[in-house]
Amino acid sequence: MKDLLSVQDYLLQVDEVGDWDGEEELVADKFNAIAHAVWDALPDTLTSVEIAFLMPQLWEQLRGDTILLDVDQDELVGWALSFVQQQIDEGIAELLAEQDDEEE
Secondary structure (H helix, E strand, O other): OHHHOOHHHHOOOHHHOOOOOOOHHHHHHHHHHHHHHHHHHOOOOOOHHHHHHHHHHHHHHHOOOOHHHHOOHHHHHHHHHHHHHHHHHHOHHHHHHHHHHHHO
């Protein structure tokens, strides 16, 4: 189902990352590199709903944390790949159900 979506939908522009004390472009570039790496590694068996849940989780985990500035991009990509795999292993359907319960 990945072919129904585009990684472009999950990339951030400099003006979307918020205030990073002049490092907004670096933050956007690093995050977008992470998003591309994760996108390329996503299993083809994931549904578009699962992908739409997973991809924004990356920014939710990283935003507001100086780790984007302090850590090497390759390490961040490694973390992101592990994070996404963990989400898949834990069962995205269960996580989606929990999210629905919280919204009600």
